[in-house]
Amino acid sequence: MYLALSAVTRHPVIFKTDSHLFRTAIIVYLIFFVTSLCSVSKTVNAQSNNTAEMSITLNIPAIALIDFAVHGSQIVTYSYSNSEPNQVEQIITPSTGDNTWLHYSSIVENGLTNYITAHISSGSLPADVSLNVLVGADAGAGAGSKGTSIGQITLSAYPQNIISNIGSCYTGMGFNNGHQLTYIWENPESFNYSFYYENGHLIAVTYTITSTE
Amino acid sequence: MHCKKTGLIFVIILLSFITASKALAQAWTAGQNVTLQVNDYCLIATNNAPISLTLTSAIAGQAAVPTSNSDLYVKISSITPGGTNRELTAKMTSGTIPAGTQLTLASAACTTTNSGGILGTPVATPIVLSGIDQYLVTNIGTCYTGTGYNDGYKMTFTWAPLSPATNYGLIQSGTANIIVVFTITAHDGN
Numbered sequence: 344m345y346l347a348l349s350a351v352t353r354h355p356v357i358f359k360t361d362s363h364l365f366r367t368a369i370i371v372y373l374i375f376f377v378t379s380l381c382s383v384s385k386t387v388n389a390q391s392n393n394t395a396e397m398s399i400t401l402n403i404p405a406i407a408l409i410d411f412a413v414h415g416s417q418i419v420t421y422s423y424s425n426s427e428p429n430q431v432e433q434i435i436t437p438s439t440g441d442n443t444w445l446h447y448s449s450i451v452e453n454g455l456t457n458y459i460t461a462h463i464s465s466g467s468l469p470a471d472v473s474l475n476v477l478v479g480a481d482a483g484a485g486a487g488s489k490g491t492s493i494g495q496i497t498l499s500a501y502p503q504n505i506i507s508n509i510g511s512c513y514t515g516m517g518f519n520n521g522h523q524l525t526y527i528w529e530n531p532e533s534f535n536y537s538f539y540y541e542n543g544h545l546i547a548v549t550y551t552i553t554s555t556e
Numbered sequence: 557m558h559c560k561k562t563g564l565i566f567v568i569i570l571l572s573f574i575t576a577s578k579a580l581a582q583a584w585t586a587g588q589n590v591t592l593q594v595n596d597y598c599l600i601a602t603n604n605a606p607i608s609l610t611l612t613s614a615i616a617g618q619a620a621v622p623t624s625n626s627d628l629y630v631k632i633s634s635i636t637p638g639g640t641n642r643e644l645t646a647k648m649t650s651g652t653i654p655a656g657t658q659l660t661l662a663s664a665a666c667t668t669t670n671s672g673g674i675l676g677t678p679v680a681t682p683i684v685l686s687g688i689d690q691y692l693v694t695n696i697g698t699c700y701t702g703t704g705y706n707d708g709y710k711m712t713f714t715w716a717p718l719s720p721a722t723n724y725g726l727i728q729s730g731t732a733n734i735i736v737v738f739t740i741t742a743h744d745g746n
Contacts, residue, residue: 393600393740397628398733400608401654401715403620405729410616446617452729485617487724511656511727516617 406450407457407552412517414442432464432549435474437536441525445478445506447552448513449487456555457509459490460502465547467500472534474498474546478505479523487512492522498548509552597635598642600740602628603705609715611657611727619724622716630663631701631708632740634673640743644676644693644709648685651734656726658718659685661736663692664710670702682714689739696740 407429433443449457461476468474478492488510496503506522514521528534539545605627611620634642646661653659662682666675674697683690693709701708717724 393598395600395602395630395738396649397602397604397607397736397738399659399713399736401657401659401732401734402608402610403654403657403727403729403731404610404612406612408613408616448613448616448618448620450612450620450727450729485724486619486720486722487727510725512724513613513619514617516615521617 403450405452405455405554406448407554408448409459409550409552410446410516411550412444412446412520414444414518429553430549430551432547434465435526435546435548436540437528437531437534439526441477441523443524443526444482444518444521445524445550446514446516446521447490447509449509449552450511451509451554452556456507457490457552458504458555459506459509459550459552461496461498461505461548461550462502463498463500463546464549466539466544468546469533471530473529474548475527475529476505476548477525477527479525481514481522482520484515484520485513489514490522495527502551505550597633598740598743599633600644600738601631602738603631603708605629607713609659609713611654611715611717619720620717620727622714624712624714626710626712628711628713629667629706629708630711630738631703632696633700634696634740634743635698636696636743640697641676641694642696642743643691643741644696645689645739645741646683646685646692646736647689647739648687649735649737651732653685653734654730654732655728656718656720656723657715659734660714660716661685661692662712662714664712666693666699666701666709667707670704670707671700673697673699675699675701678709682712685734685736692738 409429409431411431411433413433433439445459447457447459451457463474475495475497477495480492481489488508489512490506490509492506493504496505607625607628609623609625611623613620630644632644636642644663660682663678665678674695676693676696676699678693679691683692692711717727
């Protein structure tokens with residue numbers, strides 16, 4: 344505005360004709376008028392658009408959690424460690440039968456999966472006795488990309504895959520949810536459970552959930 | 557001589573134009589300022605509380621547990637012409653909500669400690685944040701919320717699995733950053 348004004352005040356010095364002077368004065372006046380209109384409308388726009396911005400962080404950690412539910416009143420225990428929630432241990436007796444349900448919660452990174460292994464982590468069996476576990480398919484509770492069970496394996500001291508290809512999912516908790524575990528003894532009469540129990544040599548099986556990472 | 561005289565007259569006319577327009581401009585600018593302060597005045601700010609949400613589960617067999625954050629307060633000052641209202645809206649301008657999840661946002665009624673005026677009504681149903689502005693608070697008139705850290709409209713963000721029965725498998729571990737923009741709209745008399 345003031346630039347326009349100072350320009351106008353200098354103009355009379357260089358004007359040569361009256362009509363030229365008058366025309367220029369009108370033009371400068373019009374420019375000044377339009378410029379002030381524009382500056383007003385800008386101010387109105389700035390006032391009508393008031394915003395505040397916030398940044399939000401959303402974090403999904405990878406998880407692999409495993410646990411059991413065990414049916415009935417049996418001489419069966421399991422341990423669960425908060426420091427190692429990806430591992431649980433179960434003491435197996437001839438009466439454990441099919442009363443165990445294995446649960447897990449899993450969230451995986453893109454391109455990875457989790458898998459579960461089983462091994463005899465404590466105690467040893469007589470040479471003519473073997474312990475199998477039949478891993479059922481997921482019972483259908485929960486949601487997501489649940490794992491595929493391998494069926495039946497003969498347990499040993501070495502971890503073997505029992506459920507693989509676990510994506511982001513959860514199985515639900517409690518009895519009749521997750522994968523049912525059925526223990527099948529071969530030649531169990533050779534396994535003197537009472538003797539083992541009294542001497543503190545119980546058979547324990549550990550289940551571990553691990554990432555393919 | 558005649559020419560000089562006419563020239564002088566035009567200079568006088570020109571000066572009168574300038575004086576008149578200057579006076580007009582001043583009166584107009586002053587009038588506009590009054591209009592802005594009285595009829596169309598609004599400011600918005602937040603307490604800039606850092607917001608970080610983590611979606612996880614601590615129990616085997618359980619789904620990831622919905623998580624909430626209510627640390628953010630939005631503060632406004634508003635003056636509206638009689639019978640007109642403003643709205644407080646929110647949308648996402650950057651980032652993507654992780655697959656298989658949804659982020660909702662709801663406003664509480666304005667705190668009462670340091671506020672006054674027509675503070676509006678929060679929308680009862682939480683909005684599902686998207687790229688499109690949605691109403692959080694409506695019918696805001698002339699009011700102020702207070703300027704303290706915990707003054708204003710308390711915003712609750714809730715992040716949860718979306719339709720887990722079908723979508724839970726889409727969830728992947730990782731981190732996403734999004735930007736949410738709050739807007740106090742022009743009064744509806746505009």
